[in-house]
Amino acid sequence: MERVKGRSGMGAAGRGWNQLPERARTLIPATILILLAVLYPWYHENWLAEFTNVPVIINFPSVSTAVIVIVFVIMAVGLNIVVGYAGLLDLGYVAFYAVGAYTAGWLASGHFQQVSFHFGSAGISRDLNGIHVNVWIVLLAAGLLTALAGIIIGLPTLRLRGDYLAIVTLGFGEIVPVFVRNGDNLGGFNLTAGTFGINPIDSPGFGEGLNGAWGGLPVNFQQSFIREKLFFYAALALLLITLFCSVRLRESRLGRAWIAIREDETAAAAMGIPLMRTKTWAYALGAFFGGIAGAYYASFKSGAFPSEFYFNISVFLLCMVVLGGMGSVWGVVTAGSILAWLNVEGLANIGTYLKRQTPLDFEVAKYQFGIYGVIIVLMMLFRPTGLIPERRRKLEMEEGVQDESVYGASR
Amino acid sequence: MNVFFIGLTNGAVYGLVALGYTLVYGILQLINFAHGDVFALSGLVAFSVLSGKFLGITSDDSMVIIIGALLLCLILTMPLFAVGNALIELVAYRRLRTAPRLAPLITAVGVSFIVQNVGLAVYDVEFYGATELLPRSNAIEIGSFAYQWNKLIVLLIVVPLLVSLTWFVRSTRQGKAMRATAQDKDASAMMGINVNRTISVTFALAGALAAAAGLLFLLQFNMRYDTGFQLGLFAFTAAVLGGIGNLSGAVLGATIIGLIEAFNEGLRWGHPLDGAWFFPDVGAPSDWTRAVIFGILIAILVFRPEGLLGERTAEGT
Numbered sequence: 130m131e132r133v134k135g136r137s138g139m140g141a142a143g144r145g146w147n148q149l150p151e152r153a154r155t156l157i158p159a160t161i162l163i164l165l166a167v168l169y170p171w172y173h174e175n176w177l178a179e180f181t182n183v184p185v186i187i188n189f190p191s192v193s194t195a196v197i198v199i200v201f202v203i204m205a206v207g208l209n210i211v212v213g214y215a216g217l218l219d220l221g222y223v224a225f226y227a228v229g230a231y232t233a234g235w236l237a238s239g240h241f242q243q244v245s246f247h248f249g250s251a252g253i254s255r256d257l258n259g260i261h262v263n264v265w266i267v268l269l270a271a272g273l274l275t276a277l278a279g280i281i282i283g284l285p286t287l288r289l290r291g292d293y294l295a296i297v298t299l300g301f302g303e304i305v306p307v308f309v310r311n312g313d314n315l316g317g318f319n320l321t322a323g324t325f326g327i328n329p330i331d332s333p334g335f336g337e338g339l340n341g342a343w344g345g346l347p348v349n350f351q352q353s354f355i356r357e358k359l360f361f362y363a364a365l366a367l368l369l370i371t372l373f374c375s376v377r378l379r380e381s382r383l384g385r386a387w388i389a390i391r392e393d394e395t396a397a398a399a400m401g402i403p404l405m406r407t408k409t410w411a412y413a414l415g416a417f418f419g420g421i422a423g424a425y426y427a428s429f430k431s432g433a434f435p436s437e438f439y440f441n442i443s444v445f446l447l448c449m450v451v452l453g454g455m456g457s458v459w460g461v462v463t464a465g466s467i468l469a470w471l472n473v474e475g476l477a478n479i480g481t482y483l484k485r486q487t488p489l490d491f492e493v494a495k496y497q498f499g500i501y502g503v504i505i506v507l508m509m510l511f512r513p514t515g516l517i518p519e520r521r522r523k524l525e526m527e528e529g530v531q532d533e534s535v536y537g538a539s540r
Numbered sequence: 541m542n543v544f545f546i547g548l549t550n551g552a553v554y555g556l557v558a559l560g561y562t563l564v565y566g567i568l569q570l571i572n573f574a575h576g577d578v579f580a581l582s583g584l585v586a587f588s589v590l591s592g593k594f595l596g597i598t599s600d601d602s603m604v605i606i607i608g609a610l611l612l613c614l615i616l617t618m619p620l621f622a623v624g625n626a627l628i629e630l631v632a633y634r635r636l637r638t639a640p641r642l643a644p645l646i647t648a649v650g651v652s653f654i655v656q657n658v659g660l661a662v663y664d665v666e667f668y669g670a671t672e673l674l675p676r677s678n679a680i681e682i683g684s685f686a687y688q689w690n691k692l693i694v695l696l697i698v699v700p701l702l703v704s705l706t707w708f709v710r711s712t713r714q715g716k717a718m719r720a721t722a723q724d725k726d727a728s729a730m731m732g733i734n735v736n737r738t739i740s741v742t743f744a745l746a747g748a749l750a751a752a753a754g755l756l757f758l759l760q761f762n763m764r765y766d767t768g769f770q771l772g773l774f775a776f777t778a779a780v781l782g783g784i785g786n787l788s789g790a791v792l793g794a795t796i797i798g799l800i801e802a803f804n805e806g807l808r809w810g811h812p813l814d815g816a817w818f819f820p821d822v823g824a825p826s827d828w829t830r831a832v833i834f835g836i837l838i839a840i841l842v843f844r845p846e847g848l849l850g851e852r853t854a855e856g857t
Contacts (some may be wrong), residue, residue, distance in 0.1 A: 218642050220649070285842045292571050292645050296776065297841050300834035303773070307831040440769065444649055451646060499657025505650030509643050510635055 166365055169195060170358045187478040192357040194473050199364040200426045201469035203371050205449040205461050207418030210375060212447065213456035213519075214384060215411035216391030217287070218295040221302025223442040224282070225275045225416040227309060229423025230433035232271035234327030236262045237428065250331060264333040268367075268424050275420025276413040283412035287405060302443050310435040321435070328432030332356075333363065360429050367425060371418050375458050378414065387411055388456075388521065441498050445472065448501045451508050454515020456522045464516055472497065543802050549691040549760070551798025552698040556753035557775035558782070558790040559705065560746035566785035567722045567742050569641070573648040574628060576772015577655035578747060582621045583754030583763050584659055587668040589613045590758075597673065606673060610693070613755055618748040625747025626740045628655075634736070652769070659765030669762035694756045701752055702791065705745070709787065714741055722785070770830065774801075777837040783847025792848060797833060804829050 146154065170192045177189040190198065204226060211219045234240055237250070239259030247255055249263035262270070286297045313323030321327070378384045386407045389397040398404050427433045449468050453460030467475075480493035493500075508515065514523045557579050564572045590597050590613055597609045632651050636644040674690035709715040720728040721738045729735050757763060757771070778797040782789025840847065 216642065218645060286838070289841055289845065292569070292641065293841050293845060295645060296571060296780075297838050299773070300838045304831045304834050304838075307828065311828060311831075444653065447646065447649070496657050496660065498653045499660070502650040502653025502657065506632055506647050506654065509639075509647040509650065510632070513639065513643055 163369065167362075170361055185479060185482050186475060187482055190470055190474065192361050194470065196357065196360045196364050196429055197426070197473050198466055198469040199361070199368050200422045200429070201446070201449070201472070202462055202465040203364075203368050203422040203425075204419050205446050205453075205465035205469075206368075206371050206375050206458065207415045207422065208446050209415075209450050209453075209456065209458065209461045210378065210387075210418070211411050211415035212450050213454075213461070213522075214379060214391065215387040215408060216455075217408060217411060218292070219298045219412075219415070220295050220440075220443050220447065221282075221298035221300070221305075222415075222419055222446050223438050223440065224298075224302045224305035225279065225419030226423040226426075226442065227305050227433075227435075227438040228275045228278050228416075229271040229420030230427035230438075231309060231321060231327065232274050232420065233264070233267050233330050233424035233427040234321075234433040236260055236267045236270060237264055237331040238327055238329060240322060240327045261331055264331055264424075264428050267428075268421050271424035272417045272421040275423070276417040278420075279412040279416030280409055283409045284405075287408040287412065299440070299443075302440060306435055306438040309438065324435055326432055326434030326436075328434075330427050330431050330433065332431065333359075333428060364425065364429075367421065371421075372458060372462070374414075374418075379456075379458070383407065383410055391456075444498070444505075445501060448505050451505055452516060454518045454522065457515060457517050457519035460515050460517030460519070468501070476500070544799065545687055545691065547799035547802030548795060549694045549798070550801060551778075551795035552694050553753050553756050553760070554771070554775045554778050554798055555791040555794035556698060556701065556749045556756070557772065558778040558794045559787060560750050561772075561776050561779040562782075562784055562787060562790040563718075563742050563746045565779070567718065567739055568633070568637075568644075570633065570644050570648065571776065572746070573645075573772070574651040574655050575625075575746065575750060576768035576770075576775065577652050577659070578621060578625055578628070578768070579750040579754050579757075579772065579775075580763060580765060580768025581655055581659045581754070582617055582747075582751040583758045583767070584663045584668060584765065585620070586613050586617050586751070586755040586758050587670060589616055590670055590673070603675075607693075610697075610755065610759075614697070614752055617751040617755065621747040621751035621754075622744035623747070625750070626744040629740060629743040634739075652772075656765055656768065659768075663765055665764060667762040667764045668758070670758050671760060671762065674759060690759055693759065697752060697756060701749065705749070706787070708745075714738070718742055773837075774833055777833055777840075780837060780845075781840055781847055783849040786847065786849050789847055789849035797836075800833065800836070801829055804832055 149157075173189065173192060178191075181188050183189065204222065207225075208219065208222050211217050211222075237260070239257055239261075241260050242258045244260060245258045246260045246262075248261070249266065250261035282298070282301050286294055289297060309321040310324055312321030313319050313325075379388075386397070386402045389400065389402055390404060390407060394404065445468065449465040450461055452468065453462070453464030471479075476494040476497050480491065483489050483491060483493065557576065560575045560579075561572060564570060564575070589595060590609060595609050595612070597606055601609075628651055632647050633644050636647060671690070674693055675688075709718060717728065717733045717738045718741065720731065720733055721735055725735050728738075757767075774797055775794065778794035779790045780793070781796060782791070782793030784790075
């Protein structure tokens with residue numbers, strides 16, 4: 130997991146850098162990046178927020194934008210497990226996002242008015258009907274349920290060849306939104322509230338539990354609970370956990386099995402790797418992070434709406450993985466941050482800037498998916514290994530491997 | 541009975557698009573995601589040709605003029621999209637022919653979005669349709685069943701196209717080259733077949749069929765830049781249902797998909813009066829059409845990936 134920068138070896142500084150132990154060469158940039166991210170709300174508030182007329186991007190992303198960016202990066206890292214590590218093209222990742230968001234909707238809102246169930250929910254009156262479970266538990270439940278969904282989707286389909294698998298996942302990615310859009314009348318039972326979506330969804334209630342337990346914290350401490358900031362730190366913590374799991378998984382026995390399957394399925398099977406079980410694990414774990422991110426996002430926005438779950442989101446996430454470099458965690462995080470920011474406000478801002486500064490009347494945001502399409506095609510044609518290539522993947526792409534599956538060959 | 545013919549008509553349009561998927565898959569083993577969007581764009585271009593300043597056809601013109609205009613439109617759009625589709629192959633897929641299989645597939649998804657956005661840039665988000673162009677009077681009427689002119693024209697165009705396609709693939713030199721390339725690219729290259737040209741011809745054929753389908757769809761329904769995505773998936777389902785790579789299979793599969801769609805929407809099986817004794821009430825069935833069709837797609841891929849007219853090898857016959 131060396132960083133390419135560290136191997137440039139230019140000048141004395143470069144040589145000194147190369148003499149550092151490999152562990153340090155990984156840890157130092159990672160620590161700097163994490164510190165920069167953790168301090169973001171602070172220096173955004175005190176410094177970046179003052180710039181309101183930056184060239185091209187107009188302003189720096191606000192903290193709540195950063196929350197959305199982080200959520201999408203978590204999903205991209207999850208998708209990277211499926212597409213990057215195991216080499217299974219998943220075009221229906223949005224289904225996992227939807228399952229996660231709707232789990233949050235079911236377990237932490239007043240959607241089921243028929244029942245009243247409270248479990249550790251913070252800041253919710255006991256008199257309210259509906260199921261109100263503590264949001265942190267809901268996140269875990271959403272992850273597990275989504276992983277289960279991943280297994281259910283995966284078991285029958287994973288024996289298919291790569292391109293058939295892609296189309297089946299795409300089918301699931303289409304069925305799930307149709308289901309949530311029409312799920313308001315399943316034999317008279319309202320499961321998903323149809324096009325209206327489920328809202329409001331409970332907040333995690335940061336500090337509310339603490340407040341209640343101590344019989345009221347000091348007022349000035351209560352006022353420091355700024356919603357966006359707390360959501361930001363919690364999202365960052367989730368992202369770091371995801372990244373840690375993702376990196377450790379790659380080094381694990383399972384991760385090496387994924388990479389072996391990606392490189393040559395037949396050889397991997399011959400070496401005794403159980404193909405189906407290993408692939409299903411990739412699906413389940415990839416889905417798990419998608420579910421957590423979906424549930425967290427639903428809680429942040431306080432709602433789950435069917436209009437958000439459409440095919441383009443799957444392609445958008447795939448674009449992050451392709452741009453960053455399939456299999457490269459750091460690449461996916463970088464590309465994911467940039468693209469997610471572009472999606473939330475960057476493209477709109479650039480469009481406004483272009484309109485203001487040039488005679489060009491071009492709505493950039495309208496063509497966002499065309500732009501992603503161009504990015505995907507250009508990357509695949511000219512730099513298929515991504516911005517920050519994983520070394521192993523690069524070798525694979527350059528030397529070329531046979532990725533005909535055993536099932537494909539036997540048919 | 542009327543439902544049956546609606547299904548047959550829609551199935552014919554799906555069939556033309558499905559043939560495009562199956563031709564390309566047969567020769568390159570590539571799911572050309574962009575195909576549905578090429579179809580949608582061709583429909584929009586056909587609208588421009590028919591209406592407005594270019595031909596300015598309205599439903600007031602006489603039947604002969606309208607049919608002449610439709611044919612002229614086909615003569616214009618089919619070569620245009622044949623060249624367009626071949627260009628897509630040249631630019632986006634040719635370089636990746638030796639790359640791992642996922643690479644061209646991902647590229648195809650990207651191309652799909654690019655084509656879609658070309659449509660968006662030129663035609664914006666409006667819906668276009670020429671549904672009023674052909675009279676809805678009955679062409680054939682026997683007892684309770686009737687077949688309208690605007691549906692009959694679909695069959696009148698699709699059937700000759702299918703016949704000539706079959707002739708092309710079966711009997712011409714280029715058709716034989718296509719079948720040979722589908723079987724084994726290296727061996728055909730050794731036999732002196734120009735593989736690159738053959739693949740370009742295949743893409744051109746697919747593009748021309750998509751352009752015809754675009755015009756026919758335009759006569760039945762309103763469409764806009766992103767219509768092609770869903771219809772493309774339906775057509776792909778049809779191609780898989782019939783056995784991908786198999787030309788007659790694609791037509792058969794498309795007919796079945798068209799019928800399923802028509803019966804699903806026409807028979808109101810979820811409606812309290814019709815089907816509630818058996819099916820639970822789940823709202824309007826048309827809301828579920830997509831789920832039903834993709835459910836079929838998944839079921840086929842899982843249980844019988846070689847399709848109805850199952851062939852062991854993907855071959856362009």
